[in-house]
Amino acid sequence: MLRSALTLFAVITSSTCQKYGCLEGDTHKLKPSPEPNMHECTLYSKSSCCYVDFTEQLAHSPVIKVNNSYWNRCGQLSKSCEDFTKKIECFYRCSPHAARWIHPNYTAAIQSVPLCQSFCDDWYEACKDDSICVYNWLTDWEWDESGENHCKNKCIPYSEMYTDGTDMCQNMWGESFKVSKSSCLCLQMNKKDMMAIKYLLSESSEESSSISSSEEHACQKKLLKIEKLKGEEGEQTR
Numbered sequence: 001m002l003r004s005a006l007t008l009f010a011v012i013t014s015s016t017c018q019k020y021g022c023l024e025g026d027t028h029k030l031k032p033s034p035e036p037n038m039h040e041c042t043l044y045s046k047s048s049c050c051y052v053d054f055t056e057q058l059a060h061s062p063v064i065k066v067n068n069s070y071w072n073r074c075g076q077l078s079k080s081c082e083d084f085t086k087k088i089e090c091f092y093r094c095s096p097h098a099a100r101w102i103h104p105n106y107t108a109a110i111q112s113v114p115l116c117q118s119f120c121d122d123w124y125e126a127c128k129d130d131s132i133c134v135y136n137w138l139t140d141w142e143w144d145e146s147g148e149n150h151c152k153n154k155c156i157p158y159s160e161m162y163t164d165g166t167d168m169c170q171n172m173w174g175e176s177f178k179v180s181k182s183s184c185l186c187l188q189m190n191k192k193d194m195m196a197i198k199y200l201l202s203e204s205s206e207e208s209s210s211i212s213s214s215e216e217h218a219c220q221k222k223l224l225k226i227e228k229l230k231g232e233e234g235e236q237t238r
Contacts, residue, residue, distance in 0.1 A: 041090035
């Protein structure tokens, strides 16, 4: 049954890709395709909008920069903070679903991707003691002639820059993400996303900004079922 659920996810992925393709960023493919030898972002290896070469930049810790954007302008990120930053970078660059939330005015950007409150809280907790000099990573840097980013302001802890996980998720990448009111119809940047995506990509979810209680219940039920099956599989392999 777990295999059936994973097959369902593959079907959803395929149909979504045909409808949306990939974002039009500088590292994106035109259409998603498998990348079995990815160095990082392996969550999207079966259907990826990024090439394997891109993931080499994220494969080693600490990450110094991605393309011309330096991650260490306020010192090297802690491993836990870096891991969350990688998840966000991987989603934007590699996810075959990112174009579902394409920005209406800029086809290389995303807008209002629903993140789970728990993910945002955990991300904030992981980064709160690290330092940062920009509130909005997309607009607040000073860029030099070579396209590299530099701080305009002094470095301060994440915990001083952002009030909490909600503030960070909804502002660090501009309009890219929002915190969902649902605990299931939202993304966590892990394998659990497959059930949330099933409902987020349904016509009713797509056309409505409100969360259907029936969709929420169905999502929670499916998620619990998959977790139970995974637990049973784990017991059998011991």
